[in-house]
Amino acid sequence: MAALPVTNLAPDLRVSRLCFGTMTFGEQNTVAQSFGLLDRAFDAGINFFDSAEMYPVPQRALTQGRSEEFLGRWIRDRNISRSRLVLATKVAGPSGQMTWIRGGPECLDATNITQAIDNSLLRLQTDYIDLYQIHWPDRYVPMFGETEYDPTRQYCSVSIEEQLDALGKAVDAGKIRYAGLSNETPYGVMKFVQAGQRDPLLPKIISMQNSYNLLCRSFDSGMAECCHHERIMLLAYSPLAMGILSGKYFSPDGGPADARLNIFRGRYSEGESRYSLSNEIIKAATMEYLNISKKFGLHPVSLAIAFVLRHPLVASVIFGATKSWQLQEILNSCQVELTTEIIAEINKIHAKFPNPCP
Numbered sequence: 001m002a003a004l005p006v007t008n009l010a011p012d013l014r015v016s017r018l019c020f021g022t023m024t025f026g027e028q029n030t031v032a033q034s035f036g037l038l039d040r041a042f043d044a045g046i047n048f049f050d051s052a053e054m055y056p057v058p059q060r061a062l063t064q065g066r067s068e069e070f071l072g073r074w075i076r077d078r079n080i081s082r083s084r085l086v087l088a089t090k091v092a093g094p095s096g097q098m099t100w101i102r103g104g105p106e107c108l109d110a111t112n113i114t115q116a117i118d119n120s121l122l123r124l125q126t127d128y129i130d131l132y133q134i135h136w137p138d139r140y141v142p143m144f145g146e147t148e149y150d151p152t153r154q155y156c157s158v159s160i161e162e163q164l165d166a167l168g169k170a171v172d173a174g175k176i177r178y179a180g181l182s183n184e185t186p187y188g189v190m191k192f193v194q195a196g197q198r199d200p201l202l203p204k205i206i207s208m209q210n211s212y213n214l215l216c217r218s219f220d221s222g223m224a225e226c227c228h229h230e231r232i233m234l235l236a237y238s239p240l241a242m243g244i245l246s247g248k249y250f251s252p253d254g255g256p257a258d259a260r261l262n263i264f265r266g267r268y269s270e271g272e273s274r275y276s277l278s279n280e281i282i283k284a285a286t287m288e289y290l291n292i293s294k295k296f297g298l299h300p301v302s303l304a305i306a307f308v309l310r311h312p313l314v315a316s317v318i319f320g321a322t323k324s325w326q327l328q329e330i331l332n333s334c335q336v337e338l339t340t341e342i343i344a345e346i347n348k349i350h351a352k353f354p355n356p357c358p
Contacts, residue, residue: 004045004334009233009315010178010206013130015086017309018330019048019235019316026066027056028260028322034070035077040324042080044331050209050235050318051124052090052135053116054098058268061100065123072125087124088131088235090182090209091116093138108138109158110166117170132167132176133209136183143183145274147358160188160195164202171203180207180235186222193230205232207315211274212236214245214289214304215282215357217350224313233315236308240319241357242275245304246329247290249277258322274357285353292345298336305333307346 005017020041025034038049055067068089075085091113096104102112120129139157142149167179181192189208196202208227212219212234219234227234240246242261249255255262261277276282293300308317321327338346 002335004331006045006047007315009086009131013086013178013206015048015316016046017314017316018046018334019050019088019318020046021237021318021320022049022051022067022071023055023057024067024260024320024322025051025056025070026063027058027060028258028263029070031070031073033322035074037321037324037327038071038074039078040327042078044327047084048086048088048316050088050090050237051120052092053120053123054090054092054101054135057271058264059098061098064098064100065119068120068123072123076125082126086130087126088133088180089120089124089129090133090135091120093134093136107158108134108163110162110169113163113166114170117175121175128174129176131178131180131207132170133180133182133207134163134184137185137188138163139188141183141185141188144270145358160191161199161202164192164195164199168201168203178206179203180209181205182209184208184210184223186226189223189226189230189232193226193232205230207233207235209235209237209318211238211357212308212311212314213239213241213357214307214346214350215241215285215353216274216355218355218358227313234311234313235316235318236311236314237318239308239317240301240304241286242271244275244277244282244286244357245289245300247286247293247300250283250287250290279356281353281356285349285356288349288353289346292342292349295345296339296342298342299329299332301329302333302336303338303342305330306336306338307343309334310338310343 009015051068056063092105094107140153170176192205196204210219293303319330
């Protein structure tokens with residue numbers, strides 16, 4: 001197999017164009033299973049690994065932090081030089097539902113951000129985090145399937161300046177190298193950019209981790225322009241729309257019993273609200289994309305991943321895998337080039353079913 005492609009997320013931050021997302025580690029995957037997947041990914045050329053303090057999902061007090069812990073234990077157990085890896089993780093925004101994480105968490109003030117960084121460093125067993133991201137905004141924004149902004153839901157939030165200052169102090173202390181955002185809006189991105197422009201001592205945002213896939217191209221509406229002009233790269237998560245684009249859920253038996261949307265049915269509101277298997281539009285759009293795969297002799301996973309990888313603003317695709325054969329399907333997709341004919345057919349479906357999984 002050809003070498004895995006790489007790119008520069010920052011001048012001195014070279015990452016594989018596939019990033020292994022670890023949010024199943026500690027829930028769907030045991031330590032041994034996680035180590036096996038990480039071994040295979042690393043041997044294939046993946047050097048970029050993403051986690052979060054709240055992982056694994058669905059989030060529970062009993063398992064919180066295990067994904068970072070498993071990743072840290074693997075690095076230590078395999079005695080891998082830290083310079084060969086790029087580690088990314090995230091601080092949880094205000095929730096109120098995860099009371100086991102600093103009481104909610106309640107907010108993204110300097111104290112919460114600093115404590116989160118310190119705890120992640122301990123779990124990862126490392127001296128520094130390459131990319132530290134705000135998992136979702138401190139302020140109210142429509143998220144996880146919501147599409148309309150409701151002004152009445154606004155509440156008093158921590159200033160962006162305070163958040164950036166806390167990240168900047170962590171950079172100065174050598175705890176993190178770069179800062180990024182996740183699940184943000186064009187407004188939020190530009191406010192972070194403007195705050196950094198007013199104070200050159202504050203860190204520059206280098207990446208945006210938002211959902212992007214055949215069923216969700218909302219990034220292209222307003223966010224792409226912001227990121228292009230401000231030189232912020234997209235780390236595209238959910239490239240398979242939580243497995244829907246693999247087609248497995250539309251088999252006669254409804255897919256494997258241990259597939260995420262089956263095993264956690266009714267327990268994973270953030271995922272199910274966006275990726276509803278009962279939504280007929282999602283099903284119709286997916287079936288048409290699966291037909292493209294069949295027509296051109298492509299694996300559905302290859303079609304989905306290759307489509308995201310070809311985006312000019314995508315630095316890396318964040319994927320999840322609970323089994324080695326799933327990981328191999330993802331790796332195979334890097335060898336696929338989509339023709340103009342295939343893209344034209346994809347765009348026809350997108351025009352017919354625009355963003356059914358926003």
